[in-house]
Amino acid sequence: MKLKKIALSVAGTVLAASVAGFSSSAMAIENSDIKIGISIWSSTDVLGSQCKRVLDAAAEALGVEIQYVDQAHVSEKVTASVEQLVAAGCQGIIICNSSDTEMISAIKTANDNEVYLTQFFRIISKDANPAIYQIATDSPYFIGAVHENEPQNGETLMNMLLQKGNRNIGLIGWEQGDATWLGRWEGYKAGVEKWNAEHPDDKATLTEPQYAGTSSEGGSKAAEALMAANPNLDALIPAGGGGDPLLGAIAAVERAGKTQTIDVVSTVFLPDLGERLANGSMAGQSGGHYCDPLIAFMMVYNAIKGNYTDFAGKFEDVNFPYLYVSSADDYKDYEKYFVDQLPFTAEEMVEMSKLSMEDLKATAAKISIEDAAARAGK
Numbered sequence: 001m002k003l004k005k006i007a008l009s010v011a012g013t014v015l016a017a018s019v020a021g022f023s024s025s026a027m028a029i030e031n032s033d034i035k036i037g038i039s040i041w042s043s044t045d046v047l048g049s050q051c052k053r054v055l056d057a058a059a060e061a062l063g064v065e066i067q068y069v070d071q072a073h074v075s076e077k078v079t080a081s082v083e084q085l086v087a088a089g090c091q092g093i094i095i096c097n098s099s100d101t102e103m104i105s106a107i108k109t110a111n112d113n114e115v116y117l118t119q120f121f122r123i124i125s126k127d128a129n130p131a132i133y134q135i136a137t138d139s140p141y142f143i144g145a146v147h148e149n150e151p152q153n154g155e156t157l158m159n160m161l162l163q164k165g166n167r168n169i170g171l172i173g174w175e176q177g178d179a180t181w182l183g184r185w186e187g188y189k190a191g192v193e194k195w196n197a198e199h200p201d202d203k204a205t206l207t208e209p210q211y212a213g214t215s216s217e218g219g220s221k222a223a224e225a226l227m228a229a230n231p232n233l234d235a236l237i238p239a240g241g242g243g244d245p246l247l248g249a250i251a252a253v254e255r256a257g258k259t260q261t262i263d264v265v266s267t268v269f270l271p272d273l274g275e276r277l278a279n280g281s282m283a284g285q286s287g288g289h290y291c292d293p294l295i296a297f298m299m300v301y302n303a304i305k306g307n308y309t310d311f312a313g314k315f316e317d318v319n320f321p322y323l324y325v326s327s328a329d330d331y332k333d334y335e336k337y338f339v340d341q342l343p344f345t346a347e348e349m350v351e352m353s354k355l356s357m358e359d360l361k362a363t364a365a366k367i368s369i370e371d372a373a374a375r376a377g378k
Contacts, residue, residue, distance in 0.1 A: 029091075034064040034304050036297060037085030037093040041073045041214065046243025047268050050290035054342055058297055061346035062353055073097045073175060073214055079105040082117070092116035092300035094293055100129040100179065103136065110141040116303040116311075119145035120296035121289075123317065125179055137315045143303055144316025146296045146364065150180055153286050153322050154187020155194075157237065157265050160284040160326050162195050162204055166235035166263055170226035172219060172249055173209035174241030184239050184267065185209065212238065212245040219248025227256055235263045235283070243268040250281050267322075274335055278328040288323035288338055288369075295320065295364045298353055308357055318361050323369060337372035348375065 038055060042048040052068065059066040069084050071077035078095075079102055085093050086109060093115060095106060103124055110117040123145035126133045136142045161169060171188065173181050188206060196203045210225050212218035219238055222245070227233055236253065238246040246266045253262050263283035269290075276282035295318055302308040323338075325331045337343050344352065352363060 029305060031063040034062075034092075034301065035088070035090045036064060036066050036300055036304070037082075037088065037090035038066055038068045038293070039071055039078065039081040039085060039093060039095040039098075040068060040293075041097045042070050042242055043068045044070070045214075046247070046270055047287075047290060048242060050269075051293045054290055054294050054344075055297055057342055057344075057346065058294055058349050061349040062301065064301065071097075073178075075099070075102055078102045079109075082106045082109045086110075086113045086115050090115060091304045092118075094118050094120050094296040094300055096121040096293070097175075097178065097180075098122055099177070100124050100132045104132055107135055107139050107142050111139055114141060116141050116143055116300050118143045118296040118299045118316075119147070120293040121147060122179060123147040128179075133315065138312060140312040142315075143299050143308070143311055144314075144318060146292050146299070146318040146320055147180075148289060148292070148320050148322055150183025151187040151190065153267060154184040154189075154239075155191040156187070156322070156324060157184075157267070157284065157286055158188045158191025158206075159195075160265055160324070161235045161237075161263060162191065164235075164263060164283060164326075167202070167204040168230060168232045169204060169235040169237060170207045170223070170230060170233050171209045172222040172226070172236065172238040172245060173211050174214055174218075174239065174245060176211060181239055188237060188239075209239075212241060212248065214241040214244060216244040216248035216251070219245030220252040221248075223249040223252035224256075227252070227258065227262075233262060235265070238264070238266045240267045243270065246270065250276070254281065269334070269338075271339070273325070274328055274331040277325070277331055284324070284326040286322045286324045288334055289320055290338075291343060291364075291367055292320050294344070294349075294352075295360065298355075298360055299357070301353055302357075302360075316357065316361075318364050320364050321367060333369045333373060337369060337376060341376075343367065343372035343375075 040048055043052045067088055069081040071081040078098055124133045124136050192204050192206045210222035212222040238249040259281050265284040267286045269287045
């Protein structure tokens with residue numbers, strides 16, 4: 001009797017173990033069942049279309065489904081986009097643009113529906129909005145943010161102009177209060193202040209910003225206003241906004257016949273940047289960071305797969321490097337490895353999807369023209 005009980009107990013243990021093993025494997029989600037949502041300001045403008053190109057390639061390489069919602073940086077559309085993507089069956093979402101206050105609603109929607117969420121090109125400000133940052137940190141479904149060092153970017157672009165001899169610089173912003181815009185503006189001002197402190201007899205000036213929104217027409221009107229108010233203007237910084245404001249500003253400078261006297265720098269790589277650097281309609285550029293959402297995509301993908309876990313109490317902060325070019329020669333390698341082809345092959349994207357969070361962060365940190373060229377030549 002005792003032996004029979006032992007036998008039954010062992011059999012039960014083996015059966016329980018096999019059932020547990022079966023349940024675990026049964027719960028593993030197949031890539032074909034994964035759907036990732038992309039809440040984006042525009043999937044069709046200069047930068048947004050580049051983001052879409054690399055995200056589409058990643059989705060195809062991994063065999064997952066993606067769905068876009070364009071929200072035009074309109075607050076109610078930003079928050080509604082998360083609800084739309086949840087309703088469409090997405091298990092994870094990446095989002096940009098998104099103000100800190102909009103993230104309160106986005107995170108609540110993610111928490112309520114057990115959907116993973118990551119920002120790209122943005123990060124909630126820990127200093128300006130500590131309560132919202134804490135909401136994000138506490139969430140078991142908010143993973144973190146992939147973003148750039150915007151003050152550093154702004155200062156680098158300003159130095160590019162100052163070293164070219166520009167001293168009367170006009171500034172075009174896109175949306176007042178946007179966190180990325182404010183970071184860049186901080187950098188532009190820091191660059192001017194440092195220059196003036198070091199060159200008291202050769203000071204530079206930076207105008208107050210004209211706001212363009214995210215349209216070409218807005219960029220054109222802002223540039224026209226700055227040129228009219230400042231006859232000695234010798235440089236313009238359309239700070240961002242997806243690329244369309246930059247195109248409008250360049251067109252306004254061309255119409256005014258000032259292409260050779262007003263240098264333009266910005267933070268969106270235009271498709272014809274090489275030609276513009278050669279003909280003088282652009283003097284320099286930072287950006288090339290359309291891979292930013294690729295890293296955010298990989299974070300959400302791994303969360304859905306169960307490879308990245310335990311997000312409550314953490315905020316994954318992924319800093320992403322900018323690329324800079326200031327001449328047509330600089331642009332050639334960028335064009336070769338980021339325009340003519342994507343900087344990652346399908347095989348490399350699959351390998352990227354298998355990285356730990358720390359290794360993914362390291363991969364993000366080293367994305368550069370040189371890195372892409374080295375991998376292409378291996």
